[in-house]
Amino acid sequence: MGQNATYAITDLIPVTPGGHFVSSFGTNSLCFYNASGQFISGSKDYSSSARTPVSVPEGAWFVQFQVTPVNRLEALMVTEGDAEQTGYIPFGGSSNALPGQGKKVLWLGDSITHSGFYIPFVLKETGLTTLANYGVPGLGIRTMSDPLTAETIASADLISVFGGTNDYGGNRPLGTLADCRVDYDEASGKSFYYDVFYVLNTYIPPVSG
Incomplete structure (x- = not known):
């Protein structure tokens, strides 16, 4: 989220393509x-859309608000569907924030x-925010x-690792759990088990002693 003395810009808020959402007040x-966080469209014509259903374009998974004045930020509520809002529902649920909120x-x-x-489905259910997407087509586990x-x-x-498809497609040898060690010698043979260990060891180094 960005903010200065005049206005604030919200984080990307998950929505459903082709659906609707309702906000507690209009936005300038x-x-x-x-889904990748790339801009699709925008407008300044929503200032009078408070508690009015707003259509979500096809292909749009997130919405972002400009909030003016800044003190309205704490009162902003965005809910999916076309029902008029009543009361106040914190983002992520009726009483508690989602486990990944913030x-x-x-x-x-x-x-x-x-x-x-x-x-988007993961973000919507957990409240997590994407810091960066390093996914690369055709990549095997080892270089992720x-x-x-x-x-x-x-x-x-949190760091999410989602792979294995290209390793399987490329006939990467499975190896054994015994390959999961720092001193594994790759000259003795390639190993998927070691590749997974290598990735995890990048950001979770072993504890010595």
């Missing part, structure tokens, strides 16, 4: 984004993650952690 500017996730994976098709640095790891609350 409203933008829609696709936490950021890094996505590692292949084309499935790169496309981002499943990510290559984009990570000490800084990116420290900035994330």
